[in-house]
Amino acid sequence: MPNNRENLKTVFTQILEPFALGVLALLFIIPIITVMNLTPLTKQLKKLDVLGVTTQDGVKVTLVGGKHEVFTSENLSKIDEEHYTYSAILNKRASDNYSKPIIELENKNDAEIKLTFLGQTLSNTKSNIFLLVNEKSYRLQDSKGNTYTQEITIQPFEKLTVFLAIENLSGVQFSEEYDMDIKIQDI
Amino acid sequence: MSKLLKRALKISLTPAILMIAGKFLGIMIPSIIYDLEFFVENNIQGLFSIQILFTNPDVTLFINSISNIVMLIILALPTIYFIIKTSIYQSSLQNPRTVVKMTKLNILKWITKQDTTFLQIFIWCTFLIISSAVIIIQSLQNISYQWTGIVAGVVSLFCLWGTVKTFELETDKIYPKENRYY
Numbered sequence: 001m002p003n004n005r006e007n008l009k010t011v012f013t014q015i016l017e018p019f020a021l022g023v024l025a026l027l028f029i030i031p032i033i034t035v036m037n038l039t040p041l042t043k044q045l046k047k048l049d050v051l052g053v054t055t056q057d058g059v060k061v062t063l064v065g066g067k068h069e070v071f072t073s074e075n076l077s078k079i080d081e082e083h084y085t086y087s088a089i090l091n092k093r094a095s096d097n098y099s100k101p102i103i104e105l106e107n108k109n110d111a112e113i114k115l116t117f118l119g120q121t122l123s124n125t126k127s128n129i130f131l132l133v134n135e136k137s138y139r140l141q142d143s144k145g146n147t148y149t150q151e152i153t154i155q156p157f158e159k160l161t162v163f164l165a166i167e168n169l170s171g172v173q174f175s176e177e178y179d180m181d182i183k184i185q186d187i
Numbered sequence: 188m189s190k191l192l193k194r195a196l197k198i199s200l201t202p203a204i205l206m207i208a209g210k211f212l213g214i215m216i217p218s219i220i221y222d223l224e225f226f227v228e229n230n231i232q233g234l235f236s237i238q239i240l241f242t243n244p245d246v247t248l249f250i251n252s253i254s255n256i257v258m259l260i261i262l263a264l265p266t267i268y269f270i271i272k273t274s275i276y277q278s279s280l281q282n283p284r285t286v287v288k289m290t291k292l293n294i295l296k297w298i299t300k301q302d303t304t305f306l307q308i309f310i311w312c313t314f315l316i317i318s319s320a321v322i323i324i325q326s327l328q329n330i331s332y333q334w335t336g337i338v339a340g341v342v343s344l345f346c347l348w349g350t351v352k353t354f355e356l357e358t359d360k361i362y363p364k365e366n367r368y369y
Contacts, residue, residue, distance in 0.1 A: 017192065027200065034206075034207045038214060039325065040251050042240070
């Protein structure tokens with residue numbers, strides 16, 4: 001028995017040795033890669049493609065996100081310094097009013113900034129679509145499918161939460177995509 | 188598994204961790220002290236997945252140089268300590284004057300036990316040479332100050348010379364020099 005055990009131990013150590021050599025090599029390679037990886041680089045902040053961090057001149061546009069049974073698959077994309085697009089899927093729903101906070105806007109300037117909003121659904125579901133800001137509503141699309149450009153002014157250092165609201169007089173049995181352009185007018 | 192491999196694995200862990208920690212602390216500490224803004228970007232593609240970004244090229248150069256020097260110091264200090272300790276230990280065996288000097292300097296602890304092996308010095312020196320090579324390459328690429336490359340080169344050459352001397356001392360134990368012993 002002891003002989004068998006010794007033999008097994010010898011075989012096991014012989015199998016293990018190449019792996020140990022590999023681990024030893026990795027102990028030298030990993031720090032080199034990590035050190036090279038940690039070497040800092042220079043990159044201008046405006047080139048960072050991180051939404052919601054900041055834009056030029058202190059206009060901050062942030063997606064609120066979160067879960068909602070009607071508004072899903074929300075996305076906020078930065079096209080350029082003055083142009084953003086918001087998209088969401090509006091799921092099938094019963095006749096009712098629905099709303100959800102979609103975007104947070106922050107004016108970090110000491111001058112007021114105007115933003116224009118223009119959005120529409122790909123198909124007409126006879127829904128009224130609004131933006132709600134500070135208890136004021138801004139109609140973006142009526143039940144006939146007509147769209148309206150809306151302008152919202154943000155005061156210096158003001159922070160606003162923009163809600164998207166839908167009003168349905170009858171139930172909608174399928175999902176639809178909603179796209180909205182956001183343009184910064186005065187910078 | 189051979190004892191040599193086991194010991195090599197055990198010894199390599201500390202300098203490997205210290206090398207990374209030195210670079211990391213070298214970036215973080217000056218950034219905090221000078222209140223420098225930096226960003227971390229994730230790149231899914233390629234080998235270098237995480238990138239630390241500064242907005243100003245001068246700041247990037249400064250931080251990279253400082254972090255390189257911190258990494259070098261963290262690796263060089265223990266290596267030099269091991270080399271000196273081993274040299275003094277070997278010298279004290281052959282020369283009683285060394286023992287007297289050690290007593291005067293109150294560092295007799297260094298020669299009371301032999302706990303530093305050649306393998307330890309060799310591995311630490313290898314890590315030091317690797318980090319020096321990285322610093323020298325970065326100096327040549329102008330992403331680190333030139334003096335950091337020069338310092339790294341001098342320190343690594345000094346430590347390499349010390350390691351070779353230690354190796355000679357070790358081989359002397361097995362094959363003593365003819366003029367001294369015969």
